[in-house]
Amino acid sequence: MNSLSEALLKGDLRALSRTLSLVEDRRGDYLEILEELYRLAGKAKIIGVTGPPGAGKSTLVDRLIRHYHGKGLRVGVVAVDPSSAFSGGAILGDRVRMQDWATVEGVFIRSMATRGHMGGLAAATNDALVVLDAAGFEVILVETVGVGQDEVDIIREADTVLLVLVPGMGDDVQALKAGVMEIADVFVINKADREGVERVERELSQMLALAPDDSPAPPVVKTIATTGEGIDELAAAVEEVHSTERPEALLRRRDLERHRHRFMKLLSERFMDRFLTRCTTEEELERLFEALADREVDPYSLVESVLDMVPWAEVCGSVIRRPGS
Amino acid sequence: MNSLSEALLKGDLRALSRTLSLVEDRRGDYLEILEELYRLAGKAKIIGVTGPPGAGKSTLVDRLIRHYHGKGLRVGVVAVDPSSAFSGGAILGDRVRMQDWATVEGVFIRSMATRGHMGGLAAATNDALVVLDAAGFEVILVETVGVGQDEVDIIREADTVLLVLVPGMGDDVQALKAGVMEIADVFVINKADREGVERVERELSQMLALAPDDSPAPPVVKTIATTGEGIDELAAAVEEVHSTERPEALLRRRDLERHRHRFMKLLSERFMDRFLTRCTTEEELERLFEALADREVDPYSLVESVLDMVPWAEVCGSVIRRPGS
Numbered sequence: 029m030n031s032l033s034e035a036l037l038k039g040d041l042r043a044l045s046r047t048l049s050l051v052e053d054r055r056g057d058y059l060e061i062l063e064e065l066y067r068l069a070g071k072a073k074i075i076g077v078t079g080p081p082g083a084g085k086s087t088l089v090d091r092l093i094r095h096y097h098g099k100g101l102r103v104g105v106v107a108v109d110p111s112s113a114f115s116g117g118a119i120l121g122d123r124v125r126m127q128d129w130a131t132v133e134g135v136f137i138r139s140m141a142t143r144g145h146m147g148g149l150a151a152a153t154n155d156a157l158v159v160l161d162a163a164g165f166e167v168i169l170v171e172t173v174g175v176g177q178d179e180v181d182i183i184r185e186a187d188t189v190l191l192v193l194v195p196g197m198g199d200d201v202q203a204l205k206a207g208v209m210e211i212a213d214v215f216v217i218n219k220a221d222r223e224g225v226e227r228v229e230r231e232l233s234q235m236l237a238l239a240p241d242d243s244p245a246p247p248v249v250k251t252i253a254t255t256g257e258g259i260d261e262l263a264a265a266v267e268e269v270h271s272t273e274r275p276e277a278l279l280r281r282r283d284l285e286r287h288r289h290r291f292m293k294l295l296s297e298r299f300m301d302r303f304l305t306r307c308t309t310e311e312e313l314e315r316l317f318e319a320l321a322d323r324e325v326d327p328y329s330l331v332e333s334v335l336d337m338v339p340w341a342e343v344c345g346s347v348i349r350r351p352g353s
Numbered sequence: 354m355n356s357l358s359e360a361l362l363k364g365d366l367r368a369l370s371r372t373l374s375l376v377e378d379r380r381g382d383y384l385e386i387l388e389e390l391y392r393l394a395g396k397a398k399i400i401g402v403t404g405p406p407g408a409g410k411s412t413l414v415d416r417l418i419r420h421y422h423g424k425g426l427r428v429g430v431v432a433v434d435p436s437s438a439f440s441g442g443a444i445l446g447d448r449v450r451m452q453d454w455a456t457v458e459g460v461f462i463r464s465m466a467t468r469g470h471m472g473g474l475a476a477a478t479n480d481a482l483v484v485l486d487a488a489g490f491e492v493i494l495v496e497t498v499g500v501g502q503d504e505v506d507i508i509r510e511a512d513t514v515l516l517v518l519v520p521g522m523g524d525d526v527q528a529l530k531a532g533v534m535e536i537a538d539v540f541v542i543n544k545a546d547r548e549g550v551e552r553v554e555r556e557l558s559q560m561l562a563l564a565p566d567d568s569p570a571p572p573v574v575k576t577i578a579t580t581g582e583g584i585d586e587l588a589a590a591v592e593e594v595h596s597t598e599r600p601e602a603l604l605r606r607r608d609l610e611r612h613r614h615r616f617m618k619l620l621s622e623r624f625m626d627r628f629l630t631r632c633t634t635e636e637e638l639e640r641l642f643e644a645l646a647d648r649e650v651d652p653y654s655l656v657e658s659v660l661d662m663v664p665w666a667e668v669c670g671s672v673i674r675r676p677g678s
Contacts, residue, residue, distance in 0.1 A: 059653050059657065062651070063653045066648065066653060067648050070648055283646045284642045284646055287642045288642050290645075291655075291656070292625060294656050295660075296625050298656050298660055299621065299624050299660060299663075300617060300620065302665065303620065303668070306669060307665065308669065313613070316616070317609045318609065320612040320615075320616060321605075327391070327612075328387045328391065330616075330672065331619050332384065332623065334671050335624060335627055336671075337664060338663050338664075339664065340627065340632065343632065343659055343662045344631060346658050346661075347633070347659055
């Protein structure tokens with residue numbers, strides 16, 4: 029076994045941090061480590077928290093850490109941080125609050141930054157969940173901002189997805205429809221002491237009434253994260269959704285969907301990685317892109333001619349044989 | 354030549370619409386058509402318009418259509434529309450305004466919806482630009498919402514990227530840092546008659562001062578799209594950025610970057626498409642994902658074993674030989 033995995037499984041937090049860095053940067057023995065850890069993962073309860081900026085997600089996550097930590101559970105947090113080369117770092121000052129947990133035993137918080145790597149943030153974040161899960165964290169909170177495809181890809185890895193709304197969002201509730209409404213299991217109306225709470229509730233229930241789904245309507249919980257009000261009810265709703273509300277078959281379907289997405293992302297990322305590392309020097313690539321820019325060659329037929337070289341029968345054989353073997 | 358491409362090149366708008374549908378849905382002869390059209394494209398001036406919801410992008414696009422159409426240019430518009438299975442359609446009522454152009458000769462407007470297809474919206478949108486470009490539209494406006502990776506991938510196809518801000522955005526200017534600030538060529542402060550315009554300007558110039566780039570600072574233009582104020586200045590700024598401000602080498606670098614992204618997206622999309630269509634029946638896939646969900650096999654070593662089957666030397670040879678041949 030890789031020495032990092034070994035140390036991490038014994039509870040060495042520095043080994044855990046180093047492993048997460050390798051996974052995030054896609055370097056070193058990260059694939060070997062993930063292969064080893066994957067079979068040990070699958071036990072944690074993964075809770076995704078998403079919603080627009082300013083909805084109070086970080087404060088809510090802070091409260092949830094407190095809740096689960098108070099129950100004696102080991103809590104891991106992955107805060108997905110849209111940073112950029114331009115700003116050079118994290119956006120959300122809110123997350124400073126999370127630093128308070130840095131020295132608390134049984135709580136581990138990790139920020140993941142949007143990097144430019146192929147495969148994107150979603151693959152790296154999903155793999156970080158595998159690591160934390162194998163490392164024995166019983167509850168893992170994943171926090172993302174926004175409703176882009178990346179965020180949806182990340183949050184769909186969660187067993188339960190909380191979508192956090194706030195009064196006064198106006199038409200932004202509409203905008204949330206795109207992508208993220210479908211995957212929410214519990215709706216949270218945070219800052220529920222503010223004016224406009226009835227309006228958000230009404231808009232939300234109107235939208236939920238439109239859902240074509242035949243599964244039960246997701247619960248709506250009101251919270252005031254700054255005071256902690258509603259957090260116990262929220263945790264109970266998460267429990268409920270996990271246990272009784274959803275039929276076994278539905279959970280299995282969702283689990284399979286998740287594994288499908290993860291496998292596809294990984295295959296695509298690793299294919300591109302191998303293509304870039306094995307095929308081409310920077311100079312060759314440069315020549316290729318120049319030919320494309322000058323329209324000496326079109327990318328469509330070039331790509332097809334590349335893929336014609338792949339022995340699909342063998343490739344397919346290796347996938348289909350494997351699981352049964 | 355494909356009969357659709359032929360009709361489209363003769364100016365048949367129904368052929369153009371049908372081609373765009375094939376490209377968007379990745380079906381029919383879409384690859385063959387794109388191969389044919391690619392070499393004819395590369396002449397249009399592509400202007401990307403992005404920014405947060407509510408910034409007035411659609412009104413601004415409407416004004417820009419009017420401006421370029423008034424100069425006798427053929428104008429194409431691709432409005433990227435984050436829709437969802439849940440809501441079943443477009444979000445932005447604003448775009449109804451664009452319908453006014455439907456019957457105007459020399460203006461063609463197309464909405465692209467976020468679909469679930471592999472390769473995502475970015476690949477399909479980029480290819481739609483190739484089609485409109487080859488069809489002879491001299492100015493193409495691409496409008497997207499938001500700052501996700503998908504939107505950045507789309508908007509980076511543009512020759513000039515306009516980032517639209519509004520007074521009263523507060524901390525949201527901060528949030529825009531993520532990804533999209535780096536690729537903006539012109540900053541637009543729309544609704545410039547509103548209170549708070551100085552504050553947005555100040556925050557913007559503070560952020561621009563932090564830019565590590567040694568290229569000239571991008572222009573900032575104030576507009577009131579509803580009245581048309583500032584639109585001529587905006588068009589002049591776009592012209593400026595295109596012609597004098599940017600050194601030739603910088604433009605070439607950006608063009609190569611664009612072709613790199615497009616090629617990589619396409620290769621990844623087509624690899625996954627072939628994998629899914631050639632390798633597996635739905636049943637086989639189901640078995641595979643069950644084995645993954647039950648952790649009988651880990652996805653990491655499975656993916657590597659699949660990629661070990663690819664004859665990289667041949668694959669690489671076919672790429673590198675091609676452009677020179």
